[in-house]
Amino acid sequence: MSGTELYPADEVLSRNERVVLNLYVISTLLVFVLLMLFGLTMRMAQGTWINVPPDLFYQLMTAHGAGMVGTVGLASSAVMWFFLRKYVRLNLVIFATNYVLFMLGALAILAAVFIGKYAGAWTFLYPLPVHAMTVWSPHAAALFMLGYLLIGVGFLLFYLDAMLAIIRVYGNLGRALGLRWLFGGQIDKSHPKAVVASTMVAITNSIGTLAGAVVLVMCLVNIYFPAVVLNALLVKNLTYLFGHMFINASIYMGVIAVYELLPRYSGRPYPVSRPFLWSWASSLVMVLIVYPHHLMMDYAMPQWMVIMGQIVSYCAGLPVFTVTVYGALTNVHRSGMRWPTTAKLLMLSMFGWAAGIVPAIIDGTISVNSVMHNTQWVPGHFHFYLLLGVLPMVLALMFHLVGARARAPDHAIDKLGFPVYLIGGIVFVFAFLTAGRVSVPRRYAVHLPEWLPYDQAGSIGAILVVAGMLLLTSRIVIGLLRAPGHADPAHAAH
Numbered sequence: 436m437s438g439t440e441l442y443p444a445d446e447v448l449s450r451n452e453r454v455v456l457n458l459y460v461i462s463t464l465l466v467f468v469l470l471m472l473f474g475l476t477m478r479m480a481q482g483t484w485i486n487v488p489p490d491l492f493y494q495l496m497t498a499h500g501a502g503m504v505g506t507v508g509l510a511s512s513a514v515m516w517f518f519l520r521k522y523v524r525l526n527l528v529i530f531a532t533n534y535v536l537f538m539l540g541a542l543a544i545l546a547a548v549f550i551g552k553y554a555g556a557w558t559f560l561y562p563l564p565v566h567a568m569t570v571w572s573p574h575a576a577a578l579f580m581l582g583y584l585l586i587g588v589g590f591l592l593f594y595l596d597a598m599l600a601i602i603r604v605y606g607n608l609g610r611a612l613g614l615r616w617l618f619g620g621q622i623d624k625s626h627p628k629a630v631v632a633s634t635m636v637a638i639t640n641s642i643g644t645l646a647g648a649v650v651l652v653m654c655l656v657n658i659y660f661p662a663v664v665l666n667a668l669l670v671k672n673l674t675y676l677f678g679h680m681f682i683n684a685s686i687y688m689g690v691i692a693v694y695e696l697l698p699r700y701s702g703r704p705y706p707v708s709r710p711f712l713w714s715w716a717s718s719l720v721m722v723l724i725v726y727p728h729h730l731m732m733d734y735a736m737p738q739w740m741v742i743m744g745q746i747v748s749y750c751a752g753l754p755v756f757t758v759t760v761y762g763a764l765t766n767v768h769r770s771g772m773r774w775p776t777t778a779k780l781l782m783l784s785m786f787g788w789a790a791g792i793v794p795a796i797i798d799g800t801i802s803v804n805s806v807m808h809n810t811q812w813v814p815g816h817f818h819f820y821l822l823l824g825v826l827p828m829v830l831a832l833m834f835h836l837v838g839a840r841a842r843a844p845d846h847a848i849d850k851l852g853f854p855v856y857l858i859g860g861i862v863f864v865f866a867f868l869t870a871g872r873v874s875v876p877r878r879y880a881v882h883l884p885e886w887l888p889y890d891q892a893g894s895i896g897a898i899l900v901v902a903g904m905l906l907l908t909s910r911i912v913i914g915l916l917r918a919p920g921h922a923d924p925a926h927a928a929h
Contacts, residue, residue, distance in 0.1 A: 440699065441699045441700075441838075445521045446518075451527060452520075452527060455527060455530060455531050456513060456517065456836075457915050458534055459513040460833055460836070460911065460915060461912055461915065462509075462534075462538070463506050463509055463829070464833075464908045464911060464912065465908070466502065466541070467503075467506060467826070467904060468901070468904055468908055469502075470498070470499050470502045470503050471897070471900060471901050472901060473495045473498060473499040473502075474499050474897060475894065475897040475900075475901055477495055477499065478890055478893045478897050479890075479894045479897075480880065481879070481881075481882045481886075481887075481890040481893075482882075482887055482891040482893070482894050483882075483887060483890075484891065484894060487880070489881065490552070492880035493554035493880065494548050494549060494553070494554045496554070496556065496878065497548050497554050497555060497556050497557065497579075498544065498548045498549070500556060500557040501544055501556075501557040501579075501583075502541065502544070502545075504557065504681060504682055504685075505537070505540075505541065505586055507685045507689075507821060507825055507826070507829075508590065508681055508684065508685045508688075509533075509534070510685075510826075510829040511684075511685040511686075511689040511829055512533065512590070512593060513832070514689050514691055514692050514829055515632075515636065515688040515691055516530055516593075517832060518629040518691050518692070518695045519597060519600075519629055519630065519633045521629075522604065522627050522629065522630050523597075523600035523601050523603065523604045524600050524603070524604075525596060525597065525600050526596050526600075529592050529593060529596040530596075532589060532592060533589035533590060533592060533593040536586065536589030536592075537586050537589050537590075539582075539585050540581075540582040540583065540585035540586035541582065542582070543579070543581050543582030544578075544579055544582035544583070547578035547579035547582065550575075551571055551572060551574065551575025551576075551578060552570060552571040552575060553567075553571045553575040553578070553579045554570065554571065555567070555571075555576065556878075557678070558674055558675075559576070559579060559580055559654060560670070560671060561665050561667055562657075562665075562667070564576035564577075564579075564580070564654065564658065565657065565658055565661065573658045573659075577655055577658050577659070580651045580654055581655070583647065584651045584652070584655075587644045587647050587648050587651070588648070590640065590644050591641060591648070594637040594640060594641045594644070595637075595641065597633055597634075597637045598634070598637045598638070598641070601630065601633070601634055601637070605630070608634050608637075608638060611630050611631065611634040612631055612634050612635065612712070612715065612716055612719070613626055613631055613716075614712075614716060616709060616712055617712060617713060617716060622707060622712075623707075624706040624707060625706075628691070628695075628705070628707055628711065629691045629694060629695055631712065631715050632687055632688070632690065632691050632694065632715065633688075633691065635687060635715050635716075635719045636684045636687045636688050638719060639719060639722055639723055640680055640684035642680070643676060643679075643680025643681055643684065643723075644680075644681070646673045646676045646680070647673070647677030647678075647681070649673060650673035650674050650677065653665055653670065654670065668733070668735050668736070671730065672726075672727075675726050675727075675730060676723075678729075679725070679726040679729060680722065680723070680726070682817070682820075683722050685825055686825050686828075687755070689784070689824075689825045689828030689829055690755075690759055690784075690788075690828060692781065692828045692831050692835075693759060693784065693785070693828065693831075694759075696777060696781060696831060696835055697766055697767070697778070698766060700772055700773075700777065700778040701766050701767045701770040701772045701778075702770060702772060703766050703767075703770055705762065705766050710758050711762070713754065714754030714755045714757065715755060718751065718754050721747050721750060721751035721754075722751055724743060724747055725744060725747040725748055726744070727741055727743060728744035728745060728747075728748040729744075730744070731744060731745070731801050731804045731805070731808070732805060732808055732809075741801070744799075745800065745801050748796060748799030748800075749796060749799065752795070752796070756788060756789065756792060759785070759788075760788065760789050763781070763782070763785050764785075767782070775838070775849075776834050776849040776853055777831050777835045779853055780827040780828075780830050780834060781827070781828070783827040783857060784823070784824050784825070784827040786823065787819060787820065787822070787827060787860075788820065788824040790819060790823070791817075791819030791820040791823065791824055791864075792820075794816035794868055795817075795820075797812075798813060798816060806874070807871060807874075809876055809877055809878075810874050810875060810876055810877055811868075811870040811875045811877050811889070812867070812868060812870075812871025812872065813877060814867050814871075815864050815866075815867030815868035816868070818863065818864050818867060819864045819868075822860040822863065822864065822900065823864065830907060830911075833911045833915075834849075834910075834911065836911075836914075836915060837910065837914030837915060838914075848907075848909065848910040849907075851906055852903050852904075852907040852910065853907070854903075855899050855902055855903035855906065856904060856906075856907060857903070858899055859897070859898070859900035859901075859902070859903055860896070860903075861896070862892065862893075862895060862899065863893055863896030863899075863900055864896075865896075866889050866890075866893035866896055867889075867893060869889060869892075870886065870889035870890075870893075873889075875889055
């Protein structure tokens with residue numbers, strides 16, 4: 436069980452740990468800003484405020500989509516590592532290797548997109564990469580996939596190290612998940628929520644990452660040996676199992692920050708409970724079988740899989756989401772807590788997760804999906820998750836770290852950056868959702884005049900998001916690069 440001490444001794448970083456974690460934090464922040472600028476460029480191009488050629492638009496879309504999902508995953512893995520290392524012994528070399536492989540993969544992806552002109556979106560769906568009508572070469576497509584493969588290997592090493600470390604302490608993964616307490620027995624209230632969440636993520640995303648590795652190798656073989664013909668439906672299933680699992684794992688890693696940090700700011704304990712353990716155990720199963728809701732428009736899909744995708748869509752997000760949001764609200768209710776930026780970000784993440792799940796469940800209904808899936812409703816709901824859900828989770832840890840290291844932080848930046856980011860994020864996602872409601876298509880580089888007001892509203896939201904993110908990033912980077920040391924007592928109380 437997480438204590439209520441703001442900066443416990445077991446979280447103090449060694450010099451090498453601090454260097455590696457700083458690399459994670461600073462790199463992900465800079466990449467977030469860059470990719471947000473790509474997104475802003477696309478929205479302004481759709482709104483006719485700037486002129487971007489269609490081929491460049493789709494290159495930006497490919498880099499933005501692949502880069503954002505990967506970078507959110509990298510940032511969330513830093514959250515998981517920072518807290519999990521208190522309970523099990525993680526290998527710092529593996530954590531650093533994950534970073535190196537990610538950066539090599541990111542460079543390969545950027546080179547494939549902006550040098551090789553690859554613009555097939557993050558899904559690299561067969562057979563598009565090898566039938567590009569001379570827009571890009573097969574080598575560019577292969578480089579893009581190789582970048583994915585490098586990133587996947589890094590994450591797989593990280594998860595395998597986490598599972599090995601967990602097994603060494605708890606005996607097996609089932610005990611780490613608390614399965615022995617599902618049907619009875621006295622629950623150990625000190626059992627860490629971070630261990631439960633990390634175990635679930637390590638199991639599920641290892642499977643998702645392996646599925647991604649298999650499909651990437653299959654596609655790479657097909658690029659250079661075209662006689663090896665692939666089953667397009669199998670490739671699409673493996674691709675979406677990988678993609679869906681990866682982004683969900685990012686949320687589940689990021690939420691560890693809520694479990695660990697919120698009780699410190701509220702001053703109340705936040706112990707593990709039987710509903711909590713049930714929610715994570717059930718989510719472990721459901722998150723692996725819910726991905727067919729991405730394939731409801733594929734008439735060739737087996738009917739039972741489509742039905743399963745719809746039913747599980749209604750159920751998969753609710754267990755962990757419900758216990759987390761309800762637990763967070765009850766933890767802060769009448770606690771008398773003050774609201775530094777870290778606490779604000781933690782509660783914003785709960786709002787983003789809670790509100791973002793509503794349009795996702797709506798789109799997970801087959802009758803709605805057949806009309807809405809290829810509209811801007813879909814980027815509306817997943818930007819809701821990312822901008823207002825997952826990203827505030829990782830930013831909360833970053834601000835918490837700054838509080839521990841910066842002796843005289845300047846809170847004026849926080850007070851301006853947070854509301855600007857929040858207002859911009861809400862305007863941005865609702866511009867997408869409103870456009871989707873009237874069937875504005877997604878992935879179009881050129882829009883009709885009737886669609887421009889939605890694009891221009893989204894552009895204004897994106898400008899505010901970028902401005903807020905720049906303020907928050909500058910505050911975090913400056914704070915992290917200062918000499919390490921605990922904050923003064925007045926700041927700790929604040």
